[in-house]
Amino acid sequence: MLATLVTAVVSGLHGALVRVEVDVSPGLPVCHIVGLPDAALSEARERVRAAIRNAGFAYPASRITVNLAPADRRKHGAAYDLAIGVGILVASEQIRAGGGAWALLGELSLDGTLQAVPGVLPMVATLARAGQRRVGVPAANLEEARLVEGVEAVGLDGLDDAARLVAGPRGRRAMSAARRPVIGVSGLPAAGIAAPTGAAPEGRVALVSGLEPVDLREVRGQPFARWALEVALAGGHNLLMVGPPGAGKTLLARAIPGLLPPLDEDEALEVAVIASVAGLLGDGRRPGRRRPFRAPHHTASYAALVGGGPRLLPGEVTLAHRGTLFLDELAEFDRGVLDALRQPLEEGSVVISRAAGQVRYPARLQLVAAMNPCRCGYWGDPQRACCCAPGDPERYVRRVSGPLLDRLDLRVELGRVPPRELLGGPEPEASAVVAARIALARERARARNGGRLNADLSGAAALAAAESEPRARTRLAELAEAGALSARNVHRLLRVARTVADLAGAPHVDEAAILAAAGLRDPAGDRLGAADAA
């Protein structure tokens, strides 16, 4: 007998519908899977067989043919397991499909339970667009599946759940006889269909573990760097912090998640799709409204940062979409890897081309980077001598290529905080206060720029910002003449100045904003900027 079920595949951030056809017919006991499966998928055969037996069903001793249609699409992953397994049950007439048309997604364990799979959100979205109204997914993926409107999503714990779902109330036939309870690791009987839970924990889906958020109240000293961070976050500008170890660079960066306004609805969905494809949602976590904050280690490979691998998975730049990518120890990153950041920084997306295909991932991220001034970290420190060889500090800074440095709109140098300030001094502002200012400035910018942050302003729009302030224009011309600014940097400066003005609530980019923005550009002096300052 022939059974047909619907499931889906994910490629890049988009799903595609796949039909699973299972035919069980008399013949030698053998199972064929056809339809351009990859190597991992042919392992499904073994998983499905064990799962069916261990879930209390009978594995038919007949000729089984499984076809994944359309045949011209390459299929990978294990999300088809469940559809194949249920298809075999239906085709071997152990259950009757009477519960309506369900699409099934999920990977089977040998004991018949279901594993979470990546990409459930885009797959369910695709199914919904194709008119599929009911979807069964692994319970751990339920939260993301329910983000899709107009689809009834049900969380499943195992093959038997799925069988019950497909059979409907009247369709169970062979089930009761052969059924025996599945014992999980915990010794408890496996649960039934998961009840729709209201309050799954909001996932810190995008926040790298080990980098706990910090409140700005805990960051003492560094008033200038704090302000630079505020400007950077308010305008979406890229920021570089240079300073000796222990100056507070990483601490400031860790405050970023608490300073940014939450994602709006559209953004949240974009981020959730990415998190889903990257397999970050598979633990029952609800995708949240918090902006992504990614902090890859400096040993990260090209594929880890930009994306790629045999499955063309998204990299850190995409995981940081609509959020922040924090690169600590910037100069320690591999040069080739860093230069690959230029495309996403410029275009807001990244194209990964491999033999396996081509994918474009979104990557509209804000880059925040930190580095030591030299290898030992104490170049320019008034108290502690730098122990690098002459010329080494210059070489160290040159590890970061000029074009990348150029894209870091704001550059601040952090000095060490004197102990006096660490122990006493004024109570620093809390994150909530700063976050409110940032949110207000972002609102102002968005309202004026048609939804865009100042960092995304076109050159012409940036120039127009200072139009009505003759003194600001004079200052700008002076700065350009002093050799501090190239044509491109004039635009960058104006974008930053626009943000400074937004933070101050000023309607126009005035003289003070221009000067303040220029003060955020230079700091590292002769080594990062002008070649000769003696």
Added chain:
Amino acid sequence: MDPSERIAWLALAAVHGVGPATFGRLVAAFGGARSVLHAASDGRLGRAAIKVETGRRLPTEVVDRILVAAAAPDAATATLERFGLWTLTPLDPAYPSRFGVLEAAPPVLYGWGDPAALEDHYAVGVVGTRRPTPAGRALAARVARHVAGRGAVVISGLAIGIDGAAHAATVEAEGRTVAVIGAGHDHPGPRAHRALLRRILARGGAVVSELAPHAPASRGTFPRRNRLLSALADAVVVVEAPSRSGAINTGHHALEQGRALFVAPGRPGDPATAGCLRLLRETPARPFVGLAELDEDLAALGIGPVRAGDRPVAAPDPLVDLGAAERSVAVAIARAPSGLERLVAATGLPPGVVGGAVTLLQLRGLARIVDGAVLPAGPLLERG
């Protein structure tokens, strides 16, 4: 001088391994550079070698190199032309008279720029560590600007750090400055100072070396260079030097050569100025306590154009047309150069205002940022 003798002189001096002492002995033994080259050609140099005075033989590879130089004595001259260098030898009237104090005066001084800068009637050396504190950097600039404003040629070594600050402040004040480098002109100081070098030359200064153009810098070249640096100055100011620093060496040379030596004292126990304190303790160097006192001491020694108490007309206050915020930032950096973070703390102004004020001061030429520290520059150096 006989032109062919001069050519031979330049060729012999350019031979790697022939330093000032060897050069002097060879020329004395054979009666002229041309004779040395002749002697090399007909084998007498190798046999006789030179047992004069020291009894040591000239290494054979040096003899061989002299032989090569003798075969084409014009090659050295051609190289000089390619580098656009002028040369001065002790046989030339323009050879720096201040080199008279040297035991082994360089047989040839190679240079770019104006050789007259070496014979100016008033020259002050400003030297110090390659890794200065912001305060040290600012002090070097202040001293250089001050003496340059009183007509002195500022002598230093074109190294990064204090040397660079002294040269830069001098050219900024439109003064003349001479850089004595520790390598041939093919490697004129650190790469980061190429633009500074051009500005030194554009302001009528000079860049000189006793080494032939292709000679590389090595362990010994910088200490040997220091003796020329101090010799070219009437007085030397050591601004900031840790216990192991070339500036200490320069200070000792200055005293041996009878130059006035001033040393900026530091705080006891501070490694950045440990060398300065040792110089003050172990030598008759005078402590540098202020620019007015420096003028007074120099006048008492008869150095420089200014008589004691004779002050030039006071320059207009550089802060006069600044706003309140810029003024307080300017006062803060003149008092204690520091990073932006410290300036925010010192002035109590919002970070954005401080950043803007520093930008404006930079535009006015009153401040510059080096290695994260905001330093006073230009007329602002004359305050504080």
